[in-house]
Amino acid sequence: MTKDVIALTPTMPDTWALLAGLYAGGPDAAVTAGPGDAVLRLCTPDGRPLVSVEAPLLVQVPGEAERLLGRDVPVPFWWTEVRASGAVPGAERLAGSVCGRLALLLGGSTWPEPAAGTEVVDVRATVAPDDGQPVVDVLTDTTSVVLADRPVLALTTWLSEVLRGTAASGRALQIVTPPHVRVSAPARATLLQVPGRWVVQDPAQGYYDGLSGAVLRWRDGTFTPALGADGTASVAEAFGRTSPSRERQLVVAFRTTLPAHQDIVLGEALDTVWRALTGSAPAGWGTAEPVNLPWSPHRLTELARDRAPEPTHLLVTGHPDRPALAWIRVTRTTAGVEQDVTLTLGYGEHEEPPLEAIPSLAGTLVEEHGLTTMLTSVRRAPRDLTTAPVLQAPTVPVAFTLGARDVRDIGLTHARRPPVGVSPVALGPASAPALHYPLGDGSDAGALGTLHRLAAHLRAGAAGGQTV
Structure with missing residues (x-):
């Protein structure tokens, strides 16, 4: 293959x-x-x-x-x-x-x-097929199929072009790999967002979805779930052949909003988070994998400015001794320049994620970087940040931070009194506080339900126009 x-x-x-x-x-x-x-x-x-x-x-x-x-x-x-x-x-x-x-x-x-x-x-x-597409292996009216066999399926320049080509043609992208192939964090995030599928070819069971485990069949020019008599998809046995990982990943997903002006420097919020959690700055950045450029917020900003008003998607990686990957989406909105960032860090069996640093880090982002929201989570997953085609442990929330603008829109009284056993901590100036909600230490899956109830409470406040 x-x-x-x-x-x-x-x-x-x-x-x-x-x-x-x-x-x-x-x-x-x-x-x-x-x-x-x-x-x-x-x-x-x-x-x-x-x-x-x-x-x-x-x-x-x-x-x-x-x-x-x-x-x-x-x-x-x-x-x-x-x-x-x-x-x-x-x-x-x-x-x-x-x-x-x-x-x-x-x-x-x-x-x-x-x-x-x-x-x-x-x-x-x-x-050779005359399809006008980047080199793909199978092309049908609905689907572009790519065969891949490499240690890690990454978001390369070529794969990015295939994604653009299939999207422009109205097709879905399906990537077929053997079961030993793993997917990088940026490639996984991309496959979850586009009308595509990671198809795993298991020698014993045929094909299944590498992210959901659904058994797949080739039908009408595309891989689709094989439905049972009751209309539900069955899960491949190979997908369940896993044992709980003793390694962990810390996931910090946050959004910042900065006023649009000529002196703006992007990437500084990520730099702050990276240094607080790893003790050093990121190693490099780029637009695809492999990440190739030395870390430079100023060069990152220049690229985003050149691409404006179109969004800019960027990848950032860390030093080999601490696996870390982030992807950034920079967009221009009526509120200013928004940066949506997801940073994932890997920890071995005997390494502890620095959860104690999260509250003060949230305060810094609120006061200095225009934090809108931040969700911190922990999951049992490989330290190298790749995903194998097996059942993954759920992500367990640790904390949620709501920026001052959203607190004001929801209403401070409503936002600070959620119907769950959580006492938010005020961050930033007392006249316009943000709220930080601690949800646990990442070991109790029940924190996910707490987060859902908190989110529903905050949405109700925003919809109802609650005030202080």
Whole structure:
């Protein structure tokens, strides 16, 4: 099933090196570019795509190759990803030859190593689908299907382009993997938001959904849940083959709203949270995985400003000794510039998440960074922040913080008297306080019910126009 090949080189693949790699298709192969020139496509003479080649990416963030490929590569290095169409016999050999030539010329290596080659693959007689899409493996009227077999399915530039292409065509994206593949936190969050599906191919049971466990069947050009006589979907036995993890993840999801002005600097709230919880700043940021740029709130702000008024989606990663990943969505609204951030940190069996830091951190965000809301949770899950296609333990809320603006809209009296055994703590100035609601230590799943009742109480106050 492996269709991805990656060249990891200490030197940038320049124009001549890329030409040498692309010449693996022979003199009759054609080259086209995707939107923004982020992806090149090696095509048959009539223009049908065989292999996609991402623009070489300079990775300056330590640990990214190990996180995504299990390969220890010293930084800086260049990551050039090549993907073959599974619908075309011989395309995988062509992808391996492109990467093998780059590694040979530049003194690097390839992942996976056995895929590397240097031979010319004749594309003249190749028959490839003419669908106008980035290289995918199966394309139907409703669905784009991608086959993937790599240690971690990540939100790469290529996958981001596939998501855009399938969305523009009105199709769903379904990614099919073997059961040993894990999904990175950004890729998981993306698959949960788009009309897509992670399809796991289990040798014994066939196909099932990697996030819900529903048994799937290929029907009418797409994978759909196999419904029983009572109309409900059955859950694959393989999905339940798990034992409670002794490792944990701390999840901090928050939103800030800042006035829109020329001196605004984005990412500072995340920097504050990161330092408070890990003792150091983030290591790097980027728009896809691998995360490639050294951490810089100012450069992050420049990118978001250049893309405005369109939203900007960004990824941030930490140092290898403390697994941490965040994704940010920056949007311009009538209230100002909003940053929606989800930060996830991993902890081993004998490591304790720093829950004691959350109340003071909430106060800092309220006073200095325009906090709107913050939800802090803990879940039993792998320290490396990946998701395996098995049943996951529920996320247990630890605390919820409501910013001053929402407290004012709901009404301070109503907001500070929820019908649950929670005593909120006032944060910020007494004239316009925010409220911090402690919900537990992350060990009692009953805190989820408490959070739901608290949220219902606050929504009722907002709807009823409660006042102080």
